[in-house]
Amino acid sequence: WLESFVMAGKQSISVTFITLLVMAEWSSAEIAEQPPQVEDVDIQKFFKGSDKIRTYYSNDPSVLCRGDHIEEVTVTGAKLTRHVKERSGRRTHSHLASRALVKLEGRFTTLKKGSKPDSIDLRYEGGSPYRVETMEHQNGSCAVFATSIRRVGNREATVSLDVRVRPSGEEEDDVPPCLEEELKFIKEKFPEQNEPINLYTSCLNK
Numbered sequence: 001w002l003e004s005f006v007m008a009g010k011q012s013i014s015v016t017f018i019t020l021l022v023m024a025e026w027s028s029a030e031i032a033e034q035p036p037q038v039e040d041v042d043i044q045k046f047f048k049g050s051d052k053i054r055t056y057y058s059n060d061p062s063v064l065c066r067g068d069h070i071e072e073v074t075v076t077g078a079k080l081t082r083h084v085k086e087r088s089g090r091r092t093h094s095h096l097a098s099r100a101l102v103k104l105e106g107r108f109t110t111l112k113k114g115s116k117p118d119s120i121d122l123r124y125e126g127g128s129p130y131r132v133e134t135m136e137h138q139n140g141s142c143a144v145f146a147t148s149i150r151r152v153g154n155r156e157a158t159v160s161l162d163v164r165v166r167p168s169g170e171e172e173d174d175v176p177p178c179l180e181e182e183l184k185f186i187k188e189k190f191p192e193q194n195e196p197i198n199l200y201t202s203c204l205n206k
Contacts, residue, residue, distance in 0.1 A: 042116040043135045044108050046143055047073045050166035052204055056179055057196035060147070060160035062086050067203035077107040078120065083203035104130055137185045141166050142178035144185055161186055161193055 047053070047070055055066040065085035072079040082102040103125045108117035111134055119134040137144040145162045163182045167174075186196060 040116065041114070041118045041135050041138055041143075043120055044073065044075065044078075044117050046135060046138065046166060047078050047120075049141070050168050053164050053166050054201050054204060055162045055164050055199055056175075056201060057163040057183065058160060058199055059194040059196040060162075061194075063199060065200040065203040066162070067201070069204065075108075077105065079103075079105050085200065085203060102130070136161075136189070137182060139181045139185075140178040141168070141176055142182045144182050161190060161196055163196060 051070050053068040053070065055063075058066065063084065063086055065083070067083045069081045069083070070078060071081065082100075082104055084100045084102065086098050086100070104122045105125060106120040106122040109119050109121055110117050111119045111132075119132060121132050122130040124130055132148045134146045134148070135143050136146050142163060142165050145164055147160045147162060148158075163179060163186070165176055165179070167176075183196065186193065
């Protein structure tokens with residue numbers, strides 16, 4: 001009788017150990033299958049991450065190239081110089097495009113629910129309105145921005161979508177892998193919008 005009791009106890013312990021081992025393996029597999037965590041949107045933190053922000057994609061048909069030199073970032077806002085190349089009439093080649101340098105000052109604000117700022121209200125140095133830009137999504141050094149151009153008279157405000165990157169160090173000229181994730185986000189979140197096209201990224205080159 002005693003021998004049978006001991007054997008039964010050993011079998012019970014073995015079954016319990018195997019069950020726990022299988023559960024641990026399942027738990028590990030579930031953790032491994034989870035997608036990478038996407039960062040919370042924080043536009044002030046994004047601006048502080050680099051002294052340059054390049055626009056890799058945009059569905060604004062007038063833009064060939066756009067990039068920002070970040071000159072100052074505070075808790076409440078930022079100062080920057082925007083480098084832009086735009087199509088001029090039917091001329092679509094980069095070397096024929098009109099170029100502009102725009103000095104801007106912006107105030108961080110929260111347009112959606114959340115504790116962190118998600119937008120920047122940009123104005124010309126003299127204080128005239130320029131546009132409002134909202135960070136819709138962020139994945140590492142990449143982010144999706146929705147740009148709202150204010151109404152002029154009776155004209156409705158227009159919204160365009162950009163995929164922007166804050167480059168840093170030796171990776172500055174590399175194409176970041178997070179671009180693909182942001183393009184996928186635009187396709188899923190804004191199906192009614194035109195698909196963004198690849199822009200030139202040479203605006204900030206000296």
